Amino acid sequence: MDHSGESEVLGMTNSEILKLFSSINCARLADGYAPHKPILVLLLLERILNGHANGFSFEELDHDLKKWLEKYGSTNASSTRNEPFWRLKNDGVWDITAPTKLMSQGSTPTPNQLIEAHVSAQLKDGLYQGIRNNPELISEIAKGLAIQFVSEPFRISFIADIAPSIQLLDRQYWWVSQNQTYRQEVPGNFMWSPKMNSRGGRVPSYDFMKDMKVGDVVFSFADTYIKAIGVVTSPAQSSVKPDFGNAGANWSDDGWLVDVAFEELGMAQFKPKEHMGLLAQTLPEVLSPIRPDGGGNQIYLAKIPKQMAEILVALSKGVGDSIVDELSKNLEFEPPNEELGKVEEIVMRTDIGETQKAQIIYSRRGQGVFKANVRLVEHACRVTKVSNPKHLIASHIKPWSKSNDIEKLSGFNGLLLSPHIDHLFDKGFISFEGNGNLILSKKMDAPVLDKWRIDQGINVGDFRQEQKEFLEYHRDVVLV
Numbered sequence: 100m101d102h103s104g105e106s107e108v109l110g111m112t113n114s115e116i117l118k119l120f121s122s123i124n125c126a127r128l129a130d131g132y133a134p135h136k137p138i139l140v141l142l143l144l145e146r147i148l149n150g151h152a153n154g155f156s157f158e159e160l161d162h163d164l165k166k167w168l169e170k171y172g173s174t175n176a177s178s179t180r181n182e183p184f185w186r187l188k189n190d191g192v193w194d195i196t197a198p199t200k201l202m203s204q205g206s207t208p209t210p211n212q213l214i215e216a217h218v219s220a221q222l223k224d225g226l227y228q229g230i231r232n233n234p235e236l237i238s239e240i241a242k243g244l245a246i247q248f249v250s251e252p253f254r255i256s257f258i259a260d261i262a263p264s265i266q267l268l269d270r271q272y273w274w275v276s277q278n279q280t281y282r283q284e285v286p287g288n289f290m291w292s293p294k295m296n297s298r299g300g301r302v303p304s305y306d307f308m309k310d311m312k313v314g315d316v317v318f319s320f321a322d323t324y325i326k327a328i329g330v331v332t333s334p335a336q337s338s339v340k341p342d343f344g345n346a347g348a349n350w351s352d353d354g355w356l357v358d359v360a361f362e363e364l365g366m367a368q369f370k371p372k373e374h375m376g377l378l379a380q381t382l383p384e385v386l387s388p389i390r391p392d393g394g395g396n397q398i399y400l401a402k403i404p405k406q407m408a409e410i411l412v413a414l415s416k417g418v419g420d421s422i423v424d425e426l427s428k429n430l431e432f433e434p435p436n437e438e439l440g441k442v443e444e445i446v447m448r449t450d451i452g453e454t455q456k457a458q459i460i461y462s463r464r465g466q467g468v469f470k471a472n473v474r475l476v477e478h479a480c481r482v483t484k485v486s487n488p489k490h491l492i493a494s495h496i497k498p499w500s501k502s503n504d505i506e507k508l509s510g511f512n513g514l515l516l517s518p519h520i521d522h523l524f525d526k527g528f529i530s531f532e533g534n535g536n537l538i539l540s541k542k543m544d545a546p547v548l549d550k551w552r553i554d555q556g557i558n559v560g561d562f563r564q565e566q567k568e569f570l571e572y573h574r575d576v577v578l579v
Contacts, residue, residue, distance in 0.1 A: 117240060125137065136248075138164060165177045195218065195219075271315045286474070288488050289471045291355065314331060334357065336467045531559060535558045537557050537558070
């Protein structure tokens with residue numbers, strides 16, 4: 100066996116390590132850089148962050164290299180996934196252990212050759228030691244690679260897809276005071292605030308809504324207790340006010356809506372005021388949600404330090420850790436939300452009239468709040484029982500085009516449906532009686548129901564009176 104690049108890199112400083120990775124040689128393309136080496140390095144950093152020893156076989160990396168090159172590379176990029184593994188030694192990052200025959204053949208071994216020969220690589224020892232217990236440095240390396248080699252709209256999703264643990268190193272922590280809206284927002288898995296106060300002025304705690312990112316952790320405070328913990332699942336979007344009833348009577352209708360997957364602590368809920376000996380020294384220096392004596396401040400949303408968040412999680416006696424871990428699985432990090440600027444762009448358009456502008460803006464702002472309103476009434480797809488909101492469509496019972504302004508946003512005029520059930524319901528192939536019995540259209544293709552495992556005799560449960568009025572319209576007009 101031959102060991103290429105035997106010289107050790109000892110005693111590297113953080114700046115030297117950052118310089119090393121910023122100097123890796125990536126092939127130039129017409130519109131940027133080949134993603135091969137950045138993907139490989141992120142895969143290595145993710146494994147090191149999670150405790151991987153210093154030794155990486157091509158075989159263990161092969162599947163992920165192929166997967167992410169197919170997503171982020173050109174059409175045939177995955178066929179050259181052997182190249183970054185073999186050539187990273189030329190950048191001084193690691194040493195290759197391979198049979199002498201492969202080392203001397205003059206060309207890069209194929210993926211099959213690398214696997215069959217059990218080729219592996221090890222980071223320079225000083226480099227590995229400098230990285231493995233340094234999550235902040237790992238995060239900085241990852242962000243540096245993304246900034247240098249990945250186009251701006253895809254940087255966050257690039258890191259989050261390939262190295263989700265690294266992406267979550269930058270998560271933020273929030274305290275939301277929901278005395279007035281807990282019963283709507285936590286079961287509905289969302290947060291909403293107006294953009295301005297009643298006098299039309301800016302409020303820092305409302306502006307914070309725009310700073311929330313996917314993966315951030317939220318502590319829900321209501322009735323003097325931390326009662327629930329959530330994880331942000333989508334960033335802020337412009338939204339009209341959900342149906343809070345009397346709770347939101349004095350708030351502006353124009354606001355921000357953030358999707359948050361919440362889980363209640365149940366018996367593990369606790370009063371922060373009873374633990375100020377632990378919490379007082381960790382409070383934010385400005386805009387703190389509570390005072391050192393445990394009294395609350397009039398703030399809807401506050402950003403809190405990681406140290407304070409760790410204490411809050413610990414006070415839940417293990418329940419909070421489990422909630423955060425579970426809710427952090429399978430988060431979807433998409434390119435940055437452009438919604439914040441879209442309304443302004445629509446207003447400036449000259450190719451459409453004012454009436455059409457108003458309709459487009461109303462539709463954009465209504466989509467998020469309609470789903471939030473439906474989640475105040477419905478908590479799962481009645482047919483499939485799926486409850487995760489990101490896998491469900493908020494489907495109008497009385498079509499949007501036929502509804503008045505109130506009906507368009509009414510939570511009673513909607514159902515949370517799995518995509519295939521939404522298709523059948525929206526096209527009028529199925530409907531429901533007020534008592535929950537499934538109704539099939541005469542045009543419904545019965546084999547489809549069998550293949551989708553939909554019980555033709557299912558009863559999905561009684562509907563509320565307000566929903567029954569919309570279902571009557573659906574049966575009379577939409578059902579084909």
